[in-house]
Amino acid sequence: MTVETPRYDRSKLTPGIVHIGLGNFHRAHMAVYLDDLFNLGLGHDWAILGAGVRAPDAKMRDALKGQDCLSTVIELDPAGKTCRRVGSMIDFLPVEAGNASLIAAMTQPEIRIVSLTVTEGGYFINAATGQFDPAAPEIMADAANPDAPGTAFGAIVAALKARRAAGVPPFTVMCCDNLPGNGHVTRAAVVGLARLSDPELAGWIDTHVAFPNAMVDRITPATGPRERTMAASFGLADDPVPVTCEPFRQWVVEDHFPAGRPPLEQVGVTFSDHVHAYEMMKIRILNGGHAIIAYPGGLMDIEYVHEAMAHRLISALLDKVEREEVIPYVPLVPDTDIPAYFDLIRARFANPEVADTERRLCLDGSNRQPKFIIPSVRDALAAGRPARGLALVSAMWCRYCAGRTDSGAEIAPNDPNWDVLQGLARQAQEQPYVWLEQRTIYGDLADHAGFAADFAHWLRSLATQGTEATLRAYLAS
Ligand code: NAD
CATH class of the missing domain: 3.40.50.720 (NAD(P)-binding Rossmann-like Domain)
Structure with a gap:
């Protein structure tokens, strides 16, 4: 060679x-x-x-x-x-x-x-x-x-x-x-x-x-x-x-x-x-996309990112959340076709040669969620639209922090604040709102009745039905 x-x-x-x-x-x-x-x-x-x-x-x-x-x-x-x-x-x-x-x-x-x-x-x-x-x-x-x-x-x-x-x-x-x-x-x-x-x-x-x-x-x-x-x-x-x-x-x-x-x-x-516009597109679509596919993969014991992309439900989740709740709020970027940019991101995530791991994507959610996911939630709600898919993403992150995958395997600590997150995630199984009360992450979103109800609904569904059935229910909605 x-x-x-x-x-x-x-x-x-x-x-x-x-x-x-x-x-x-x-x-x-x-x-x-x-x-x-x-x-x-x-x-x-x-x-x-x-x-x-x-x-x-x-x-x-x-x-x-x-x-x-x-x-x-x-x-x-x-x-x-x-x-x-x-x-x-x-x-x-x-x-x-x-x-x-x-x-x-x-x-x-x-x-x-x-x-x-x-x-x-x-x-x-x-x-x-x-x-x-x-x-x-x-x-x-x-x-x-x-x-x-x-x-x-x-x-x-x-x-x-x-x-x-x-x-x-x-x-x-x-x-x-x-x-x-x-x-x-x-x-x-x-x-x-x-x-x-x-x-x-x-x-x-x-x-x-x-x-x-x-x-x-x-x-x-x-x-x-x-x-x-x-x-x-x-x-x-x-x-x-x-x-x-x-x-x-x-x-x-x-x-x-x-x-x-x-x-x-x-x-x-x-x-x-216009660096800010390019940056926002990348943070919302690429980094946000990583955050969307991280936790369902983590909960379903999927090791690699390209394997998550090959999973029909995770791939469909990424598509639906990005197209309905992320991309509509990304401002125009010079000389860039945003749907084409998203197609490129999908192809990049699916590249098997990179061998990026789901665990790496799941790392440090307490730092990443407020940067990559919450701003899209806010924009959707401010536009008077629901953010049900992003509420599901938050619920999957919470479920992941509780520390067990759907198969019952233990999840090793994967966040600098793991102990605090795990305590809250376990408490949230009974009282979902304690999770959203993390104001440094969610700001005042706990006070948004619609978002809080969606989050609670998905968290319950993940606990009782598992990740796969919950994804199916979301995709059918
Ligand atoms: P790396 O671990 O290979 O290298 C990190 C470098 O930063 C090392 O030289 C290390 O000594 C230095 N460093 C770490 N903490 C430091 C500190 N507090 N003060 C001074 N030096 C410090 O990581 P990498 O893959 O090269 O990524 C580095 C950064 O590049 C990322 O954090 C990110 O901001 C940016 N980046 C990385 C990627 C990627 O895919 N790896 C993509 C885009 C941007």
Whole structure:
């Protein structure tokens, strides 16, 4: 099987980007777009320097340095896998306490973008307020010791301070994490941290540094034995860190890069003032779709997402809920046919090569339901329409948290708040409304008589009839 390699001279590349958080997603997404660009002979002054601020990142550094920073990326096309070695990263900075090498690299004028994938949980957001949390211990530690910070944001603040002192214009900070308004969230973390130690610098950052919002998309599984076996089938058994991903990818970014940017529009990146619309479409239809098919699969002991999609009732549930209760409230998106987008999502979920698990989709419902499901419920109710399918989704989540599948198998804890959720879910079997009384998740929806009655009806049905019969009843309605 052939492996595609860079068609450009990597020794001639020069760095323009420092990327913090060298996980699988970055290597399957941004690094691939840049590899495509370099293959076109464009943007050779925008190579990536990898970086990490956490001790485990040193392992990834060793692995990648051991193979000249090349990443193996295998695209899981059901029609045939393809494999490439991605060459857009040319070095990986030392991973060290205090982050001196990272700060020094980000201070160099040639670095014009600092990008991040440090996971959704990496932005120090207070769950209760949804705002940046200046009292988080790691943030307080960086505020007390700004010259040797431990967080990515501390390192960014230190580098911006040094650039400002040296008269070097600031870099653009480009977040590639899956967060609504990810540029705003990143600005809040960087400026919020700077404010604690140097309010004047914080004001300067707020005024002069760009934090474009972006929507990113590509399903990229974690690497395990299955992925290593695949790499071996392409003759790359020596690569300890191959990446696999679905063929689809999308990246929509606000075009706000005062220090310049690579011409990524040449390789399929969309620059748009309407990132929010794309993001809402993705969160409601894709992430919401995952949340719709997660719990029926979990309750019926289905292991893989593609198996759930092949289950007639789950597939029909997804179709009916999306078309009746989700898609009607997704605003128009530039140059996008929303029903066609949904068809694409269905095909992506059904891809057996990705081998995404139902358990992964069921994870962390307490964080995901309020982002991916509840907003659609609110829009439907505000339009005077019922949200019976979404009430069923909530009831299935509740039933799942009670801790047993329909076959009686125990469900292992699958949420940071599992114990609390399980207690409430068990109580809800007798008193359904206690579940909706979780106001940080449902807001005032417990007070909506129609939604609360639908939820109670479905929860009772799941307990007495089981998931399959309940799905049949919903689909017949
Ligand atoms: P991963 O586990 O492979 O990598 C995560 C990286 O983030 C690692 O380098 C880790 O050290 C770093 N990190 C984690 N917590 C951090 C923190 N608090 N501070 C600094 N660094 C931290 O995960 P991944 O698949 O690369 O996904 C990373 C993020 O990419 C996701 O959380 C999501 O926001 C985004 N994303 C992922 C996918 C996907 O399918 N994997 C799709 C779209 C977007």
